[in-house]
Amino acid sequence: MCGDCIKKTPFYQSINAMYLYEGALMKAVHRLKYGAKSYLADSLGPLLARFAETCLVNTEGLLTIPVPLHPKKLRERGFNQSLLLARHVALHLGTELDFLSLRRVKYRLPQAGLGKEARRKNVFGAFRMENQDALKGKSVLLVDDVATTGSTLNECARVLVQAGYEKVDCLVLARTGTF
Numbered sequence: 001m002c003g004d005c006i007k008k009t010p011f012y013q014s015i016n017a018m019y020l021y022e023g024a025l026m027k028a029v030h031r032l033k034y035g036a037k038s039y040l041a042d043s044l045g046p047l048l049a050r051f052a053e054t055c056l057v058n059t060e061g062l063l064t065i066p067v068p069l070h071p072k073k074l075r076e077r078g079f080n081q082s083l084l085l086a087r088h089v090a091l092h093l094g095t096e097l098d099f100l101s102l103r104r105v106k107y108r109l110p111q112a113g114l115g116k117e118a119r120r121k122n123v124f125g126a127f128r129m130e131n132q133d134a135l136k137g138k139s140v141l142l143v144d145d146v147a148t149t150g151s152t153l154n155e156c157a158r159v160l161v162q163a164g165y166e167k168v169d170c171l172v173l174a175r176t177g178t179f
Helices: 023-034 038-055 071-077 081-093 116-123 151-162
Strands: 014-020 062-066 102-104 127-129 139-147 167-175
Touching: 014 038, 023 038, 023 081, 023 139, 023 167, 038 081, 038 167, 062 081, 081 139, 102 151, 116 151, 127 151, 139 151, 151 167
Parallel strands: 014 167, 062 139, 139 167
Antiparallel strands: 102 127
């Protein structure tokens, strides 16, 4: 493994989470992701979008990118919950939405049930940038549904920073209490 994958400082600038991943919100996210209730993003997305507005100082030149699913997982689920949320965020903030440049290229075990170190190893090398020269120097708002350890967000941010993006901030609907 390279030195970057064991770096202690994260590649993202911040992770902003609207809620703790518990109770009714945890049930809603589970229904969204695993219960094929994609319509829940139409309620959760605008909430996240309004929250994003309070977290960001400047959205000029900001690019909104959802955490991608592997094509196999996308076929199984039928939608990417992070993309559904990111669409609301980008529309509300007036930012460009890019859901094609960052790709998940390796199918891995689900992160659920893995510890922090196992999660980090599980996602290392799972993402790749397509069209790396298109938007160099831009800042990115990386959107996901839940941050448990930050490993997925950090791996995505690592790939984005190495591709030349200036700054990566993360926005999630919820985070675990142990994060």
